[in-house]
Amino acid sequence: MVTVALKCPFCGSGDVRLYGTSNGKKRYAGNNTECSHQTFYAEYTYNGCKPDVKNAGNVLDLLM
Ligand SMILES: [Zn+2]
Numbered sequence: 380m381v382t383v384a385l386k387c388p389f390c391g392s393g394d395v396r397l398y399g400t401s402n403g404k405k406r407y408a409g410n411n412t413e414c415s416h417q418t419f420y421a422e423y424t425y426n427g428c429k430p431d432v433k434n435a436g437n438v439l440d441l442l443m
Pocket of ligand 1 (some may be wrong): 387388389390391392409414415416
């Protein structure tokens with residue numbers, strides 16, 4: 380059985396299902412009814428939090 384190690388970035392629950400696609404991005408929905416976000420994009424989990432991606436440039440400046 381092949382499963383994608385995908386978790387909801389908001390509650391960390393792995394109980395998610397494919398919800399559909401929007402703008403070419405796969406959208407997932409969590410089955411955790413207590414989660415504040417019922418749907419999310421898989422890309423978030425790959426890039427981390429969007430604000431942190433912006434700060435990546437600052438980190439590189441510190442290293443140099
Ligand atoms: Zn969630």
